[in-house]
Amino acid sequence: MSYDAITQIKQELLVRYLEAWAPAALHRARRVIYVHASAGATAEAAMRVLAEQSDLVRGRELTMLAIGDELGEAGARLSAIAEQSGAGAGLAVHTIPGGTDKTLPVGLKAIGAQRVPLLGFLDAGDAPAPATVAALTAGKPAEMLLVLPPETKTDPYRTGWPLFTQVELAVSDEPGELLVFGATAGKSLEGFKEALWSVDEFAGVRYRDPGDPDRHLIDISLTPHPGPLRREMLAYLERTGSRTVTELRTFALTETVYRAADATRVLHTLVDAGTVTREPSHGRLGGDVVISY
Template identity: 55%
Template sequence: MANPRIAAVRRELLVRYLDAWAPAALHRSRRVTVALAHAGEDDGGLAEGALRALAEFDDLLAGRRLTLVVLTATDDGLAGRLDAVQRALRTPPDLAVHVVTGEVGRLPAVLAAAGAAGAPTLTVLATADRPAPAPAAFAAFAAGRAAEALLLLGDPARTALDPRAVLRERGHPLVTAVELVADGDVELVAFGTSSGRGLDAFKDAMWAVDEFAGVRYRDPRDPAGHLLDVSLTPHPGPLRRELLAHLAATGPGTVTELRSFTGTETVYRPADTNRVLTALLAAGLVTRSPEHGRLAGDVLITPTAAPAEN
C-alpha cells in the first residue's frame, strides 16, 4: 500500500501541473487528452484530483473537447466515484470522462480509442508499489501531438527501469526525476517533455506543492543522497555541489548551458541556477566573462576550485 503522505504529494503535484498545462493546451488545440493509468486497487485520489482540476477550465471548453481517460487495473468503483464528482461539479459535456478496466499494457490502445492522436496529450502512469510495466505500455508516451508523460513509480531500488531512458526513447528529450521520501518509503517521479516551457512548469509545480510533514525530495543523481525540504526556495547546497562537479568535469559553460543542466539533470528549477551562481561567484569558486553586468545567458562561467566536500 502506498504511503499516504507520499500519495498526497504526488496527487497535488499532478493537480498543480494540470493547472498550468490544461489551459495552455486548450488555447492551442480543439482536442486535449489526459490519460491516467494505474496498476493498483487505489490510485491515491489521482483520478478524482485530475477531474477536479480539469473542471476548473469549463470556461475554455466552448468549441473544444477535453477528455480524461482512466485505465484502472481493477474495478473498484472508480467510475461511480468520478460520475458523482461530475454531477456535483456540473461539468459540461465537453469534458468527457472514460474509465476502462484493464492492465496498464492496454494504455496505447485505450489512447488510440480515445482519439488522442494529433492532439496535446498528457499521459500519467502510476504503478506505486507494483512492478514496472512491460516496455510496450510506454508506447503510449509518444501518443498525441506535443505529448508529455509523467511516471509515478514505486521504490527505485526495487525496479530495474531507467525512467530517463524510457522517456527519451519515446520522444521526450527533456527529462527530470525526483524521489519522494517519507517514513522510510521512497517513490520515484519522472517527467518527460519536448518543451522547455513544459519542463519549467513542471519544476515550478514540484516546488510549489504544500509542505507535507515528513515528506522530502531527493535527487536520484545526488551521490550523497541529501534530503531536501519542499520549499519555494529550496536549500541550494546540493545544486552548488552538482554545478561545481559539472563544471569540473566539462569545463567552462554559459549560464544558458548551466540552466539547462539544472533543469534536466537535477531536481532544481533552471531559475535556481542564477541564485547559486551568484553565491559561487561571491565565494570565488567560479569566475565569469564578462566580469561585470547582468548574469545573462551568454555569460561564460569558469571553475576556479575543486567542488567542496561538504
Template identity: 65%
Template sequence: MGTALRVFVEQSDLVRGRELTVLVLGDDTTGVEQRLAAVDVSAPGLNVHVASGGTDVRLSVALKAVGAVRVPVLGFFDAEHAPGPDSIAALAAGKPAEILLVLPAGTDVGSRRAALRAAGFPLVAAVELASGEEPGELLIFATGLGKSLEGFKETLWAVDEFAGVRYRDPGDPERHLIDISLNPHPGPLRRELLAHLAETGSATVTELRNFALTETVYRAADATRVLQTLLGSGVVGRDPEQGRLGGDVIIRPL
C-alpha cells in the same frame, strides 16, 4: 482518479469549448470503476473511458479509439514497474506529449531518463519523495516543451510545505533532504553544478541553467543564484570576467 475528475468537473468553465478525454487502463480496473461510479462526470466536454487488460497491450489501440492522435496527451503511470517501450511510444504520438511517472523507491533514474529521451521526450526531470533516510518513491516528468518543464518545477516547489514530505535530488551523492520552499536549500545544486563543471571543464550559463532544469530537482533560476554565489566566493571563474551574467558567459572551475 476520482479526486482529479471532481476538479475537472468543478472547473469545467476553464475548458469550455474544448474536450477532455480521460482514459483509464490497468490489469484490473474494478476498484477504479467503483470509485468513478461515485463521481458525476457529466460535465460538458468531459469523456471518461475505463478498460482492463494491461497498459502496454492496449494503450496504443485505446488512444486511437478515443481520437487521441496528434492532440495534446498527458500520460500518468502509478505502478510498481516502469511503463514498457510500447506505452511510451504510444504516448509520444501526442502533439504535445507529456508523461508523469510515480515509480517505486530504488528505480534506476538514469535508465528511465535514457528510455524516455530515446522515445521522444528530450526533457526529463526526477525527484525523490522522502520522509526520512530511507529511499522514497520517485516522481518523473518527461516532456518536449521547456515551458512545461519549468511549470512542473514551479509547481513542485509551490507544494504546501506541511504536506508531510521532503524532496531528495536523485543526483545528489550526499542524499541531502530538502525542505519544500519557494527558495530551496542550494546545497545539492551547488554540489551537482561543481561536479558537472569538473566533468566538462567549462560550460555557459545557459548550459548550466538547462542542466539544473533537466538533471536536478531545481529550477533554472536557482542555478543562476548558485552561480552568483560560487563566483562571489571565488570557487569558479568566468569569461569574460566583467559584465552581466548573461547566457553566453562561460563558467569554469578554479
C-alpha cells in the same frame, strides 16, 4: 515510509500541474486528452480539476481516459463529476479496466490521441514497460508524470521524451518512490518544476535529487536548499570544462530537481566566493557569460 503522506504529495502535485496544464491545452487546441492510470484515489481529484474547465470546454473536447484494474464504482463517480460540471458533451470520461501495459496503448488509439495535446499520469504500483510510457508521445505536444518504485532505473523511460527529469520522494534515508516528468516540447518542464517546489510539505516528506552522490534530503520550499545543486554544478563543470550561464541553467533544469532560477542564484554565490571564475569578469551575469571552475 509514510504511504499516506507520499500519496497526498503526489495528488497535490498532480492537481497543481493539471490546473496549469488544462486551460493552456484548451486554449491551444479543440481536442485535449488526459490519461490517468493509477492504483490510488487521485482520479477523482484530477476529474474535479477538469470539471472546473467547463467554460473553456464549451465548443471543445476534453477527454479523460481512466485505466485501472479496479475502476468499478470509481468509474461511475468520475462520470457523475463530469455530468455535474455543466460542460455538457465537451467533457467526457472513458474507462478501461485492466493493467496499464495491456490497456493504455489500445486506449490511446481508440480515442484518437494522435497529434493532440496529451498529459498522462501513471502511478499503478508496478513499473510499466518503457514502451507503454513511450506510447504517450503520440500526443502533440505530449507530457507525462510517471511514478516508479524505489531504485528503478529510469534511463529506459527517456525514449521519445527530449525533456526529462526526476525526483525522489523520501521520508528517511531509505530510497523512496521516483517521480518522473517528461515532455516533448515547450516550457512544460519549467511549469513542472514550479509546481514541484510549490506544494505543501506533508508529514516530513522531502525530495532527493537522484543525481546527488551525497543523497541529501531537501525540504520542500519555494527557495530550496542549494547544497545538492552546488555540488552537481561543480561536478558538471569539472567534467565538461567551461560552460555558459545558459548551459548551466539548462543543466539544472533538465538534469537536477532544481529550476533554472535556482542555478542563477547558486552561480552568483559561487562567483562571489571565488569558487568559479567568469568571463567577462564584470557586468550582469547574462546567459552568454562563460563560467569556469
